[in-house]
Amino acid sequence: MNLKKRISVLIVEDSALMRILLSDILKADSQIELVGAAKNGREGVEKAVLLHPDVIISDMLMPEYDGLYLVTQMMKEMPIPIILLSALSKENELIFDALEKGAFDFLDKPKEDLTQSIKAKNYPLIDLVKVAAKSSVKAIHVKENKHEHSFQGPLNYSAIVVGASTGGPGAIENLIKQLPSNLALPVIIAQHMPESFIESFAKRLDSLTLLKVSVAKSGEEILPGRIYLAPGHANLQLRKNPHGGVITYFTNKKFTEFNNPSIDCLMHSAAKVYGSKMIGVVLTGMGKDGTQGLLEIKKEGGLTLAQDEATSVVFGMPKYAFDTGAAQNLVPIDQMGGYLVSCL
Incomplete structure (x- = not known):
């Protein structure tokens, strides 16, 4: 029974x-x-x-x-x-x-x-x-760290790539508010979300920071100090522009854990472009998307992080990433901005 x-x-x-x-x-x-x-x-x-x-x-x-x-x-x-x-x-x-x-x-x-x-x-x-x-209902109400971090001198990294699923919108808002307004590298985000809401989410994030937030368009150059959201109609990839810089393009290639947008897809391509000069972050969410991407970043010598259990609404993706060794460190979401800046 x-x-x-x-x-x-x-x-x-x-x-x-x-x-x-x-x-x-x-x-x-x-x-x-x-x-x-x-x-x-x-x-x-x-x-x-x-x-x-x-x-x-x-x-x-x-x-x-x-x-x-x-x-x-x-x-x-x-x-x-x-x-x-x-x-x-x-x-x-x-x-x-x-x-x-x-x-x-x-x-x-x-x-x-x-x-x-x-x-x-x-x-x-x-x-x-x-x-x-x-799930942890308490984790939804994690207070953001309102201190704006800043940095000087040459940067150790060239890009930050973030992946999130369930609980992600709140976690991303929290993180975005912690980033310095003079951030001198791009942040590219893949958030599992119905396509029709991503544009609205980008506008909301844009209102929370002095950094420009937008949904990535095909063939767009990735610029420092900008935040890009992967759209929901295809998987987002990055590649080197023959004339210099990094540009976006879309693919219909399917990935095992999730599609449109696939975190693994974005991180795989970013690892090839930025090598050891990138940071990969997996935030709250159900499933395993992001682990393979973090492993690729780690293999290239980049830094890999995941949100800790206490502040994750769903400690699924971060747990899998950490347990498999793909994420090198677990960081509370209210300290993630400061941690990232300290690494730069």
Whole structure:
């Protein structure tokens, strides 16, 4: 007899049809138990306090009391991992406000024809619920180190490449705020995120720093003092420009752990371009993406780092990278900026 406790889930969604669809998706896994449903954020808070679910799945936009209200109230009253579902346009930054307030992660809303072929569509809700149930809600609220670090003299490195997944938007925001405004090398980031949100995320990051943040375009020259985000429609690679410098290009080549954007893909190509003159960083996230990339950087003589367990929302990617020897050091996210600057 299996006495293992099932993961209890509360759905907060104003559409009856979507509640049925989500219920069908969750019921496909015997390890998950749906304990209740609510129609808006306020009702969601009331039911959560009553039912104590392990995970909440909530729509972002609902009448009167939305997903942002739910996240804000729950993090005050009873911190529980909250997965948000969004059909918002790419210009809308509400999702990132909710992540900043403490939401665990977000997904594009499932399409209504999904129930016929959940596995075929590879909709990741089940996996995300399981990871959320084991996650550290406290890690979402790690305070950033507000001291702006600075450096003088010649640099030991020519580029920093960062990879992140679940919990990454908050970790990247934290890191970006710590970087000096006179940073004299580029930072290239691959964040696992639906394509439609990456442009919005770049704009948000750009508002948090004096450094210019943008989504990388094909054939673009990588410039010092700039921060580039990999787009979500292809995998980003770097190569040397025959006329000098480093340029970007996209590939449809598939990678084992994750695609569009693949952290391994970006780091592999960066290692070839920068050799021992680069730093690779893997932040919070589920899975193993980034480990092969860090191994390539390490092989070339570069520095490899990963976020520590205490500050990771999901200590999956960093743990695998460190356990395999790909990451040489574990660093708390609130100290990552200072650590990087000290290495330069």
